[in-house]
Structures are given as structure tokens and as C-alpha cells.
Amino acid sequence: MSDQQKRISELVQKRADAALGGGQKRIDAQHSKGKLTARERIALLLDEGSFEEYDMFMRHRCTNFGMEKTSFDGDGVVTGQGTIEGRLVYVFAQDFTVSGGSLSETQAAKICKVMDMAVRNGAPCIGLNDSGGARIQEGVCALAGYGEIFQRNILASGVIPQISGIFGPCAGGAVYSPALTDFTIMVKDISYMFLTGPAVVKSVTGETVTQEELGGAQVHSSKSGVAHFKADSEQEAISTIRRLISFLPSSNRESAPTLDCADPAGRVDDSLNDIIPDNPNKSYDMYKVIGSIVDNGEFLEVHRGWARNIIVGFARMNGRSVGIVANQPSVLAGVLDINASRKAGRFVRFCDAFNIPLVTLVDVPGFLCGTQQEYGGIITNGAKLLYAYGEATVPKVTVTLRKSYGGAHIVMSCKQLRGDINYAWPTANIAVMGADGAVEILYGKDLKEIVDPAERSAAFQAKKDEYNDLFCNPYNAAAYGYIDDVIEPRNTRFRVCRALESLADKKVSAPSRKHDNLPL
Ligand code: HXC
Numbered sequence: 001m002s003d004q005q006k007r008i009s010e011l012v013q014k015r016a017d018a019a020l021g022g023g024q025k026r027i028d029a030q031h032s033k034g035k036l037t038a039r040e041r042i043a044l045l046l047d048e049g050s051f052e053e054y055d056m057f058m059r060h061r062c063t064n065f066g067m068e069k070t071s072f073d074g075d076g077v078v079t080g081q082g083t084i085e086g087r088l089v090y091v092f093a094q095d096f097t098v099s100g101g102s103l104s105e106t107q108a109a110k111i112c113k114v115m116d117m118a119v120r121n122g123a124p125c126i127g128l129n130d131s132g133g134a135r136i137q138e139g140v141c142a143l144a145g146y147g148e149i150f151q152r153n154i155l156a157s158g159v160i161p162q163i164s165g166i167f168g169p170c171a172g173g174a175v176y177s178p179a180l181t182d183f184t185i186m187v188k189d190i191s192y193m194f195l196t197g198p199a200v201v202k203s204v205t206g207e208t209v210t211q212e213e214l215g216g217a218q219v220h221s222s223k224s225g226v227a228h229f230k231a232d233s234e235q236e237a238i239s240t241i242r243r244l245i246s247f248l249p250s251s252n253r254e255s256a257p258t259l260d261c262a263d264p265a266g267r268v269d270d271s272l273n274d275i276i277p278d279n280p281n282k283s284y285d286m287y288k289v290i291g292s293i294v295d296n297g298e299f300l301e302v303h304r305g306w307a308r309n310i311i312v313g314f315a316r317m318n319g320r321s322v323g324i325v326a327n328q329p330s331v332l333a334g335v336l337d338i339n340a341s342r343k344a345g346r347f348v349r350f351c352d353a354f355n356i357p358l359v360t361l362v363d364v365p366g367f368l369c370g371t372q373q374e375y376g377g378i379i380t381n382g383a384k385l386l387y388a389y390g391e392a393t394v395p396k397v398t399v400t401l402r403k404s405y406g407g408a409h410i411v412m413s414c415k416q417l418r419g420d421i422n423y424a425w426p427t428a429n430i431a432v433m434g435a436d437g438a439v440e441i442l443y444g445k446d447l448k449e450i451v452d453p454a455e456r457s458a459a460f461q462a463k464k465d466e467y468n469d470l471f472c473n474p475y476n477a478a479a480y481g482y483i484d485d486v487i488e489p490r491n492t493r494f495r496v497c498r499a500l501e502s503l504a505d506k507k508v509s510a511p512s513r514k515h516d517n518l519p520l
Pocket of ligand 1: 098099100101102131132133134135136137143146169170171172173174176195196197
């Protein structure tokens with residue numbers, strides 16, 4: 001064998017050794033927990049054969065606590081680039097078989113390198129996290145590594161899409177970096193996110209809590225809103241990431257890819273002409289409206305399990321990516337509360353940052369009132385959504401289906417917040433409030449003075465009819481030009497597609513400033 005051939009076989013052997021991470025025993029342990037390895041995850045995520053790995057042979061330089069004896073090629077993270085449906089992405093996957101995927105100075109340098117490349121080359125960065133946080137033996141050097149990553153997360157925010165898959169028990173810094181990214185995906189029974197685990201919680205606060213209760217996928221996808229997606233398996237989580245990428249541009253310099261659309265933009269749906277119940281207090285399912293108007297009924301919902309009174313997610317209309325924001329009348333009557341405002345506000349800002357037009361479907365009785373909401377800061381939190389819509393310069397098409405009352409009417413992409421095209425169905429009621437509340441406030445005292453109950457009820461009804469005739473329709477708003485057109489529900493897809501077509505080259509400039517000061 002020539003020297004060159006020897007060196008080539010040595011390379012092949014070194015690569016094979018490095019690919020084993022912390023060794024076969026630890027890989028088996030990972031599998032026995034029902035978990036995939038970092039490399040298996042990358043193989044599922046990227047198009048076959050597209051992965052190009054960097055820094056496979058990097059090692060840590062720590063000698064504290066005998067660490068020189070536990071040094072592995074790659075140092076607990078696999079990094080590189082590849083493609084998803086032929087489009088470039090950068091990826092890092094932490095390898096739990098090496099020191100529990102904990103973050104060393106070296107690991108941080110590897111992650112930062114792919115983050116920098118992603119920003120420079122205008123491609124999404126996807127992190128597959130499985131890590132016990134800062135590597136304890138490296139002390140402040142590990143913390144500094146997190147600082148470097150966080151700073152890059154912040155600078156990349158709004159420049160390239162950043163997506164975090166959570167594939168293990170992530171603690172400390174391992175949860176703050178995902179929190180700075182755009183989307184977080186967790187897996188049932190496999191992912192946990194917490195500042196620190198149950199043992200430390202017990203010693204600090206005395207609280208006894210399981211990993212699942214503290215930071216499982218269910219908790220973060222339904223109670224805290226930390227996770228945007230929950231999957232039943234790692235495979236499902238990874239296919240969700242691939243699907244999500246398909247709706248997004250590679251960076252803020254581009255538009256999202258437009259796909260050929262077999263679903264005709266002019267398709268009408270007669271069932272929408274019958275969807276609004278006669279009784280205004282009855283609900284219907286907004287998912288039916290979304291499914292009817294978007295291409296092939298395909299909708300990737302974000303935050304499906306959290307703040308379900310508002311629906312947000314990605315779809316396509318005539319092949320173009322859109323962000324859908326829709327009140328859900330069948331959950332809490334579609335009211336806007338703190339969580340709904342936070343959920344939709346963040347989504348609107350993401351879409352605006354990445355040139356994704358917004359389609360807003362409105363049926364909202366107002367903001368939720370009461371001490372619980374006031375003490376939680378509904379004023380500041382509601383203002384987040386208001387701010388997000390007012391700030392957004394992407395094409396904004398709004399359809400008011402039924403109720404659009406008070407502050408919630410303004411917030412939900414009204415004309416004055418630079419809504420580009422605002423349609424209403426004939427069933428729309430656009431007013432300061434519903435008829436019952438309005439009559440009570442305006443005439444309550446007078447009505448109380450009518451002694452005969454039948455006479456009082458008739459007088460109440462007469463005032464309600466007067467109010468409804470004046471305000472509870474779309475024509476009053478249309479008379480002021482606040483609604484551009486009243487449309488037949490069956491034509492909604494066609495009208496929205498045409499509106500988006502006309503707005504494709506929209507340009508808006510803003511006054512210069514260092515940055516905004518949104519109500520955090
Ligand atoms: C070094 C670590 C480590 C860490 C785990 N390991 N976490 N090594 N630094 N942070 C090692 C273990 O020693 C073990 O090594 C291997 O990884 C697997 O860990 P196990 O504990 O055996 O696994 P498991 O039972 O599955 O528990 C996983 C875990 C637990 C829940 C993540 O290890 C844990 O609680 N780790 C500490 C989590 C934490 O509090 N991190 C916060 C760090 S502070 P061997 O050699 O046996 O395979 C931080 C601050 C950042 O991150 C600043 C942010 C603002």
C-alpha cells in the first residue's frame with residue numbers, strides 16, 4: 001500500500017471512529033431510551049446524500065477534572081450544511097453520547113461557525129438540541145460559549161429563519177438559545193425544557209415535580225407556549241421541520257418559494273354561504289373556513305395547542321406562502337386574551353420579517369376583561385398584537401366574517417393599521433360593541449324605569465333593532481371606506497388570491513430609527 005493509500009485509509013478509519021461519538025455503548029443507551037442519535041436525526045432531516053460535515057475532528061481542550069481522558073472527535077455536536085427539497089440549510093445536532101451533549105467552548109465554536117455561514121449565505125439555521133446545558137467542567141468558558149451563541153441568535157433574528165428541534169432533556173443555556181429562535185418543536189415523552197431539572201427545583205423551592213410536569217412537550221405546547229409544535233415522535237418532528245421550511249424564504253432577502261398550484265384560484269365554495277349560524281351567540285369552526293380557502297386545504301398550524309381562541313399558521317394561496325391569523329369562535333368565542341395576543345403578535349412579526357403576506361380572518365367579540373387579565377397585563381400584551389399589525393408592511397388582506405367589535409376590531413388588521421384590502425362578508429358586524437351591551441349602557445337606566453316586564457323587553461328589543469340596523473352590518477363601515485368591499489362568502493378564496501396577486505410588489509418605506517420599542 002502506498003503512503004498516500006495508507007493516509008486515505010487512515011482518514012476513512014478516523015471518520016468512522018468520529019461518527020461513533022461517545023462510542024457504541026452510549027449509542028445503544030440512546031437507542032434504548034427510544035431516541036435517535038445526532039447523525040440519525042441529520043440523515044432524516046436533510047435530502048439524501050446532501051450533508052456536508054464540518055469540524056468532525058475538533059476536540060475540547062479542557063484538562064479540569066481529568067477531562068483530557070474523555071475527549072472525543074467532534075466534541076458532542078455534529079455540524080454542517082445540506083439541503084431540504086434542494087434548498088440550502090445549515091444544521092447542528094448535539095450528540096448526547098458525548099458528555100450528555102453539554103456545551104463546551106469547542107462545541108460553541110462549531111455551532112457559531114455554522115450560524116455565521118448561515119447568515120452570510122442567507123440560509124436557515126436548524127438546531128437539533130439534546131444537551132445538559134453548559135459543560136460543568138469548563139466553567140465560565142462554557143458559559144461564554146452560550147453567550148457567543150445567544151449573540152448570534154439575536155443578530156440572525158429576522159435575517160434567516162432559525163428553527164430549534166428539542167430532542168432530549170434540555171436545561172440551562174440549552175433552552176435559552178431555542179427561546180431566541182423563531183420556532184421550537186418538541187417531542188412527546190422525549191423532550192424536556194427547563195431552566196434546571198426537578199432535583200434542583202426541589203432543593204431551591206421545595207417543590208416536588210416530575211420532568212414531564214416541569215417542562216414536557218405537553219406543558220410547553222399547551223400551557224407556556226414555549227413550544228410552537230408538538231410531535232409524537234422524532235420522525236414526525238423532523239418532517240414538521242422540513243414542512244415548515246417549505247413555507248419560508250431562505251432569508252429576509254427573498255420571498256418564500258412559489259409552488260405550482262393545481263387548486264384553481266377561482267374555486268368557489270358554496271358551503272361558506274351557510275357557515276355562519278343565525279344566532280350570533282352560536283359558534284362555528286374557523287378551521288373549516290381556512291381549509292376551504294387555502295390551496296388544497298393544506299394548513300401548517302403553529303401553536304396548535306396553546307391559546308386556541310386564535311389560530312395562526314402557514315398555508316399557500318395560488319402557490320404563494322401566506323400567514324393565516326384567524327379568531328376561533330368555537331374556543332372562548334374567539335375572544336382576544338393575553339395568550340392569544342402574544343401568540344398572534346409573534347406570528348405576525350415573523351411573517352413581516354420574512355416577507356410572508358398576512359391573511360386575517362376576523363370574528364372577534366373583543367378583548368377579555370376582568371381582574372385576571374388586567375393583573376396579567378392584557379393592556380401591554382394586547383398592545384403587542386396591535387403593534388405587530390401596525391408595524392407590518394407585508395401585504396395584508398383582511399376578511400371580517402362576523403363580529404368585529406371595539407379595540408379588537410382595530411387590532412385585527414383594520415384599515416387604519418394599514419390593512420391593504422379589507423373585505424367583509426354580509427354577516428359582518430363592525431361596531432364598538434354588540435347590541436346587548438350597547439343598549440344596556442345607553443338605555444339601561446331608562447329601561448329599568450319601565451315597570452311592566454313585557455313592555456320593558458319590547459322596548460329593549462326595539463332599541464336593539466335600531467342599533468343593529470345602524471351598526472351591526474358591514475355597510476356602515478363600507479360607507480366610510482373602512483371596508484373595501486362586501487363579498488359573498490363562497491368567493492372568498494378567489495377574492496383573497498386576486499388581492500394578494502395585486503399586492504405582490506407592494507413597497508412601503510418607514511422613517512429611519514435605531515430600532516422600535518414594541519411593548520415587550
Ligand atoms: C457535563 C454533563 C452535563 C453537564 C450531563 N452530563 N449534563 N456533563 N456538563 N451540564 C453528562 C453526565 O455526567 C453523563 O456523563 C452524561 O452527560 C449523561 O447524563 P446523565 O445524567 O447520565 O443522563 P440523564 O439521566 O438522561 O439526565 C440528563 C440531564 C442531567 C437531565 C440533562 O444530566 C442533568 O440534569 N444535567 C445537568 C443539567 C443542568 O442543570 N444544566 C444547567 C447547566 S447551567 P457520562 O460520562 O456518565 O456519560 C447552564 C447555564 C447557561 O446551562 C446560561 C444560560 C443563560
